[in-house]
Amino acid sequence: MRAKFRIYIEVISAVSIVLSLVFLGLEVNTYNKLSKASIRQSLNETDMEVGKMHLNQEVIVQARYKLARNQELTDFEEYMMIEYQSFNYRDFDNSFYQYRMGLFDENAWLAYRRIIEDDLQNNKYVKEMWKNYKQRFSLEFQNEIEGLRKNSDQ
Numbered sequence: 001m002r003a004k005f006r007i008y009i010e011v012i013s014a015v016s017i018v019l020s021l022v023f024l025g026l027e028v029n030t031y032n033k034l035s036k037a038s039i040r041q042s043l044n045e046t047d048m049e050v051g052k053m054h055l056n057q058e059v060i061v062q063a064r065y066k067l068a069r070n071q072e073l074t075d076f077e078e079y080m081m082i083e084y085q086s087f088n089y090r091d092f093d094n095s096f097y098q099y100r101m102g103l104f105d106e107n108a109w110l111a112y113r114r115i116i117e118d119d120l121q122n123n124k125y126v127k128e129m130w131k132n133y134k135q136r137f138s139l140e141f142q143n144e145i146e147g148l149r150k151n152s153d154q
Contacts, residue, residue: 085129093141
């Protein structure tokens with residue numbers, strides 16, 4: 001009887017050790033994922049801060065106002081709108097990364113995706129920005145956008 005009891009205890013101990021190692025592995029994996037996402041978020045915030053130095057906020061506001069009124073933009077306003085879109089899409093790229101990592105809500109990403117689809121069909125400044133700057137974005141995001149572009153062409 002003692003031998004059976006001892007075997008049960010040893011099996012339970014072995015199973016407990018294996019389960020503990022599995023749990024530890026899952027925790028390490030989660031920590032690594034969160035660390036990568038945090039680093040990516042910090043880099044994105046730095047990029048956005050640097051990018052703001054190149055944007056003239058007043059010109060962008062004025063250009064958006066003119067667009068809402070169907071007025072023509074100056075060359076500089078158009079340039080600012082294209083630059084503005086590149087930073088807007090930098091944020092989309094980061095959100096897509098967070099989504100792929102499982103850290104960004106799917107419904108929130110799908111809402112962004114609908115905005116992007118609309119932009120690709122209707123916003124000439126997004127189209128121009130993508131043509132000129134797509135290489136600035138992650139390959140995964142480039143593939144996502146190219147897939148959306150192909151779908152919008154059909």
